[in-house]
Amino acid sequence: MGITSLCLMLSTLVIHPNRSQFFSYDSITLTCGAAGSPGGWTLKRNTSTHASQLCDSDWGVSNGSSCVIEDVYASDSGVYWCESELGECSNSVNVTVTGGAVILEIPALPVTEGDEVTLLCSNKEGQSREATFFKDGVSIGTGPAGNVSFLKVSKSDEGFYHCELPTEGKSPQSWLAVKAGGAEPPPLMPVPRLVCAVLLVVLHVVIFIVCVNIHRKIVQHLRDS
Secondary structure, three states: OOOHHHOOEEEEEEEEOOOOEEEOOOOEEEEEEOOOOOOOEEEEEEEOOOOOEEOOOOOOEEEOOEEEEOOOOHHHOEEEEEEEOOOOEEOOEEEEEEOOOEEEEOOOOOEEOOOOEEEEEEEOOOOOOOEEEEEOOEEEEEEOOOEEEEOOOOHHHOEEEEEEEOOOEEOOOEEEOEEOOOOOOOOOOOHHHHHHHHHHHHHHHHHHHHHHHHHHHHHHHHHHO
């Protein structure tokens, strides 16, 4: 939040795969994109040991507007964003890398109100099994297939989530961000009311025409007399 508030947001940072949590040795690709400005963007990050660190050979491989981290470690946990030489920037993305046995597959990028969103509790083998899910430290239920779904996510679903597998422990917690959706089209007017409105308009037009004709006749009569 503090990073992007200091500069003009003219770029979008995309992460692949789109999730906040990763196991050690997973691979992550982060790509900067800006409409009308394909080049000149640099990926930066803040970690527990470095600030405004550029994508370089020590931890990532730069490829144009993308940065690939082939084997992530706990030290790669932090906040990532794109920045231009002119001080323009992108949204920021939080990345958490764990050496533990469980992660929560939760979108790293904000989801839109009304979207269907599924959170998955995974172990290193990627197996689906019964998992308990928590929001802001409070249990929200158990998913027998290792997942929980929001058919139409809303702003009230925003918060910190983590999960727990019975024999393997808990995942780290990550924030689920929910952004406002597009404005819904206004509801259609009921047919009876629409018919009444049309008839009322027609009546007003007819009355107006009649009044104009009467006025003309009166004026003409006065002239003739």
